[in-house]
Amino acid sequence: MKLCIIGLGKMGTTLLYGILDNNILEAKDIIGCDPVVDEREHNKDYRGIRTTGSNYRGVEQADNILLAVKPQVLKNVLQGIKPASENKLFISIAAGVSTDRIKENLPESCRVIRVMPNTPALVNQGVSAISPGEKATDDDIEFVKKICNGVGKGVVIEEHLIDAVTGLSGSGPAYIYVIIEALADAGVLNGLSRDLALELAVRTVAGSAEMVLKTGQHPGQLKDMVTSPGGTTINGLQVIEKRGLRGILMEAVSRAVERSRELGEE
Template sequence: MSNSVGMHTLGLIGGGRMAEALISGVLTARLFEPEQICVADPDVTRQDHLKRYYGVRVGLVNDEVVRASDIVMLAVKPQVLADVLRGMGTGIGHRLVVSVAAGVPIGRLQEFLGSQTLIIRAMPNTPAMVGAGMTALAVGPGVGPEAVARVQQIFDAVGKVVVLEERLMDAVTGLSGSGPAYIFLAIEAMADGGVKMGLPRETASMLAAQTVLGAARMVLESGQHPARLKDQVASPGGTTIAGLHRLEQGGLRAVLMDAVEAATRRSQELGN
């Protein structure tokens, strides 16, 4: 195999759904072989699942994963991150640490791991589980372009990647991190509208979900502003402009903007 990432082992502290999405993605992209991935997770059920489906090494304690890995990925909830980090500092050495813990700044990680630790902060979202994720990376001090490229390859395997200044990461959390939940709610509401108008539930859900998927692809692939694409659908005196008028009456734009702002501020609070 040609290991295009150019490293020996990827270690994951935490084996939850995001970790599984990344494992599946990098194996599919052939960035690693299963024996090059090791996972530490306290849940024996998760250990068995990851070993059975992906053939990766599991059941290792955190320190063993750190020692065995070139890249250490912290794939745990922010609430338990401090407990995970305690005692890890001396074993990190020159390894690259990637944190997907929402709202936890690089400076806070360095308080536990040491100011010289090489850290990249990542904010992926749940569509990574189907290879359609959106990840933002913030690069810590001393991390070179080769290491950044390696981490980009990992997240490229589950979707799209952007590199931003860390000060923007809370806004990323509020938009793309929390955003899938906003869209799930919109899909549910659109489907409910279809049901109200007589469509079968399953059909209405499929119509709504595929409509959102198709609209998103048009934005990404056409390069056109969403407003222009919207105008192309809304013909004079037609059905679409009637629906858009009702959405404007309901304040949809302002509500979505407020949702992003509220989630961003909550991310800032968690980081503090």
């Protein structure tokens, strides 16, 4: 099995390293394409894979193609490689571009799977939504799941839900960063040093998330475990409910979902 990765930016290289680190493929079975890379048989800058500045040459040599390019250039990329694309699997991480729009620019024999990763994939903690096109086989889906699991967790969903995933897990890290920053600021306001406040905030968020994952308990149950009658936590929660934090976060996700749909129609 040969893989061509078109686009060796942050996400493209992150997925590449996940593939190699988890022994999904060997370096000799991967070719990377990007206009800024040198033509090399073993490029040490990219863990020894072959690299080329020609997308067409890369696609010619592969069975599976990972499209890790910006959505605004995807159409031109597909049109440039179309003659070399018969009977191949295309995996696209281009945000907002549907499988139907991708197929319009490829031969009829191609299979397409759309993937929506999020930025925590850069530290192997990502969650990626996988939406198979109608021609994708079970083997295709399993291959893509292995790639996504190499940088976190891959979940298979129907494509009509991918905008919801974009609004929640795609945009969600930004909301969590704001929460972390606010918690740290509150620590500073109450006398903690900036470095200590930030570390406490980060580890509190990370540890709480790990508790949900490891215990399998509902967040509400875990919240109740640290909320004693008349204590500090319930007093803080009263402020959160009064200020409407839940509603703000729900509205933020919903607006991001709406914007994702808008971008898909542009």
